[in-house]
Amino acid sequence: MSKRVIVIGGGVAGMQTAATLAGLGIHPVIIEKGDRLGGKLLNWHKLFPTFTPAGEVLDTLRRQLKDVEIMTNTEVKRIEQSGVVLNDGRLLVSDAVVVCSGFDIFRAEIKEEYGYGIYDNVYTTVDIERMLNEGKVHTADGHIPERIAFLHCVGSRDEKVGQKHCSRVCCITGVKQAMELKELFPQSEIYNFYMDIRMFGPGYEEMYRQAQEEFNIHFIRGRISEASETIDKRVQIKAEDTLIGRPLKMTVDMLILIVGMKAGASNDRFAENRGIELYPSHFIRPRNQFVDNICSSAGNIFYAGTVTAPKNVGESLNEGVAAALRVSKYLED
Amino acid sequence: MVQFGYNISQPRAINMDKNDMMISQKILRTMPELQTCIACGSCTATCTAGAITSFNFRKVHTLVRRGEYKGAYEEMNKCMLCGKCRLSCPRGINTRGVVMLIKQELGEYR
Ligand SMILES: Cc1cc2nc3c(=O)[nH]c(=O)nc-3n(C[C@H](O)[C@H](O)[C@H](O)COP(=O)(O)OP(=O)(O)OC[C@H]3O[C@@H](n4cnc5c(N)ncnc54)[C@H](O)[C@@H]3O)c2cc1C
Numbered sequence: 001m002s003k004r005v006i007v008i009g010g011g012v013a014g015m016q017t018a019a020t021l022a023g024l025g026i027h028p029v030i031i032e033k034g035d036r037l038g039g040k041l042l043n044w045h046k047l048f049p050t051f052t053p054a055g056e057v058l059d060t061l062r063r064q065l066k067d068v069e070i071m072t073n074t075e076v077k078r079i080e081q082s083g084v085v086l087n088d089g090r091l092l093v094s095d096a097v098v099v100c101s102g103f104d105i106f107r108a109e110i111k112e113e114y115g116y117g118i119y120d121n122v123y124t125t126v127d128i129e130r131m132l133n134e135g136k137v138h139t140a141d142g143h144i145p146e147r148i149a150f151l152h153c154v155g156s157r158d159e160k161v162g163q164k165h166c167s168r169v170c171c172i173t174g175v176k177q178a179m180e181l182k183e184l185f186p187q188s189e190i191y192n193f194y195m196d197i198r199m200f201g202p203g204y205e206e207m208y209r210q211a212q213e214e215f216n217i218h219f220i221r222g223r224i225s226e227a228s229e230t231i232d233k234r235v236q237i238k239a240e241d242t243l244i245g246r247p248l249k250m251t252v253d254m255l256i257l258i259v260g261m262k263a264g265a266s267n268d269r270f271a272e273n274r275g276i277e278l279y280p281s282h283f284i285r286p287r288n289q290f291v292d293n294i295c296s297s298a299g300n301i302f303y304a305g306t307v308t309a310p311k312n313v314g315e316s317l318n319e320g321v322a323a324a325l326r327v328s329k330y331l332e333d
Numbered sequence: 334m335v336q337f338g339y340n341i342s343q344p345r346a347i348n349m350d351k352n353d354m355m356i357s358q359k360i361l362r363t364m365p366e367l368q369t370c371i372a373c374g375s376c377t378a379t380c381t382a383g384a385i386t387s388f389n390f391r392k393v394h395t396l397v398r399r400g401e402y403k404g405a406y407e408e409m410n411k412c413m414l415c416g417k418c419r420l421s422c423p424r425g426i427n428t429r430g431v432v433m434l435i436k437q438e439l440g441e442y443r
């Protein structure tokens with residue numbers, strides 16, 4: 001009988017892990033709390049840095065999962081030595097577990113000073129992906145925005161909200177969306193307010209430069225301190241242009257908060273297992289960051305994707321392959 | 334009128350709602366490469382004029398891009414067009430060309 005491996009989470013990392021395991025003759029079971037596989041990519045429009053539709057990546061992965069057992073609308077509560085415990089209390093026995101439960105989006109309402117959920121024209125990058133998917137990007141009252149501001153690092157690198165880490169992918173997300181909006185509204189002025197610009201991936205820096213030179217996106221170094229609504233429902237923002245050393249203010253039609261990646265909500269419960277450790281950020285800490293960066297201290301628990309740290313799609317996919325190979329080696333031994 | 338020595342302080346904030354962005358937009362249309370400046374400051378560090386005056390090339394062109402034109406022409410006049418900044422700019426910006434362009438566009442702000 002082939003060995004059974006539980007894959008927690010059906011995002012890109014979980015899908016890739018399961019597809020690779022199945023190819024190795026192992027029996028994977030994906031347990032996904034949502035009603036469909038795909039994770040966050042179900043909500044993304046086009047992916048940086050190539051503007052590939054997110055759906056294309058998911059279709060490719062889905063095709064490789066034809067014979068894989070999938071349980072949707074099922075949430076894993078705890079991880080035991082013998083398998084996983086579901087929310088309804090059932091224990092599913094398995095020979096190994098790969099944790100691919102991903103990350104959570106930082107809730108922008110928490111940064112009250114930016115008025116998300118209070119002012120009509122304050123959005124998050126997640127809202128913009130949805131609006132792009134729906135083909136309806138406009139201000140709350142249906143107008144074409146003339147001036148748009150993006151704010152980097154919302155819910156990242158911020159002690160005030162207990163998120164000290166950098167979410168890595170949000171700088172490039174902000175650049176990507178600025179380019180997409182400029183393409184939709186060539187007459188608009190777009191400003192990205194940043195603290196540091198972090199372009200870690202292949203082609204990202206080139207894309208940043210293209211956004212500056214060809215798309216005329218303005219980058220202003222300085223963190224918006226607060227936003228307020230004007231009588232005509234526009235948003236007035238204040239910042240310091242720290243490269244000049246003077247305060248700066250402007251009114252925009254849309255303020256878009258570039259929200260960060262937060263540790264997944266399940267991580268704390270998973271860490272009740274003694275083989276699973278957490279970073280101070282509550283992302284899961286692998287056994288070590290080099291040769292065992294997808295392994296736990298418990299022999300039969302492995303990790304792939306953003307459950308251990310903010311990552312892009314390519315990195316998450318690679319870890320899926322790597323984790324599956326390590327599982328296979330573990331099962332042989 | 335009797336002068337009491339009081340005056341109204343000008344607000345220090347750069348007000349992007351009031352600033353006339355037309356000139357800055359025209360400058361960026363003519364030389365889009367200026368927008369790629371990453372504010373590294375190597376132009377200013379190497380600047381021949383900056384070594385002996387308060388001239389800060391990076392800061393002046395950043396102000397111009399924000400629509401703050403006052404004094405920019407006079408500042409750019411301190412440049413002696415030696416071209417050292419262009420050798421050091423990591424973004425390959427024709428910095429000396431920027432000096433000339435800003436002077437040309439802001440002539441009337443003297
Ligand atoms: C705004 C934004 C835009 C982005 N755009 C891009 C881009 O253009 N290009 C790019 O390369 N990257 C992008 N990223 C990063 C990308 O989203 C991640 O790399 C990718 O989603 C990681 O996949 P994952 O499988 O690790 O996690 P996720 O996508 O988070 O999937 C995890 C899955 O696990 C499930 N799950 C969680 N807990 C449990 C549990 N206890 N039991 C059962 N199931 C569970 C979840 O429901 C989810 O389906 C973006 C990120 C953000 C925030």
Ligand code: SF4
Nearest residue numbers: 153156166167170171
């Ligand atoms: S990637 Fe950029 S926007 Fe995101 S947290 Fe890091 S510095 Fe901030």
Ligand code: SF4
Nearest residue numbers: 380412413415416418
């Ligand atoms: S060209 Fe002008 S700005 Fe450049 S280094 Fe020489 S004096 Fe300074």
Ligand code: SF4
Nearest residue numbers: 370371373374376422
């Ligand atoms: S050297 Fe180039 S990139 Fe650096 S501050 Fe000067 S103009 Fe900008």
